[in-house]
């Protein structure tokens with residue numbers, strides 16, 4: 001499965017850049033993870049761009065009002081998606097500073113939260129990457145996930 005993480009805007013927070021680089025490096029041992037930066041802009045522009053770039057993919061929109069899952073439930077969802085041979089591409093969609101449009105919410109296959117707090121989008125990306133790494137180690141039975 002090819003997992004893409006879409007985020008709008010160039011990276012600007014130094015601490016987030018370090019975290020993103022670290023987890024992408026770690027994740028490279030576990031599968032095909034790709035980070036894609038889109039041009040920043042209004043919710044309408046960013047959501048339209050996110051929908052265009054993730055056409056035909058299993059879309060997981062990230063939003064603080066989304067469904068709350070445990071790390072184990074994330075792992076089970078990945079297991080199910082991989083068992084379902086039809087899903088080759090999964091895209092995580094991180095929104096603009098004003099969030100996702102209603103249209104994007106309608107078209108998303110799932111809407112997940114990382115917490116109920118509103119996070120700066122680069123920080124949300126770091127948390128997402130850390131969870132993906134945690135899920136990857138959990139699925140391999142490696143000790144990091146404790």
Ligand SMILES: C[S@@+](CC[C@H](N)C(=O)[O-])C[C@H]1O[C@@H](n2cnc3c(N)ncnc32)[C@H](O)[C@@H]1O
Pocket residue numbers: 061062063064065093094095096097098099100112113114115116117118119120121124
């Ligand atoms: C600054 S937030 C946007 C907040 C905006 N007020 C809203 O209503 O969505 C930018 C993006 O970061 C992501 N994000 C921020 N906090 C999040 C959280 N707790 N869970 C999941 N995603 C989050 C979402 O993708 C969001 O669209």
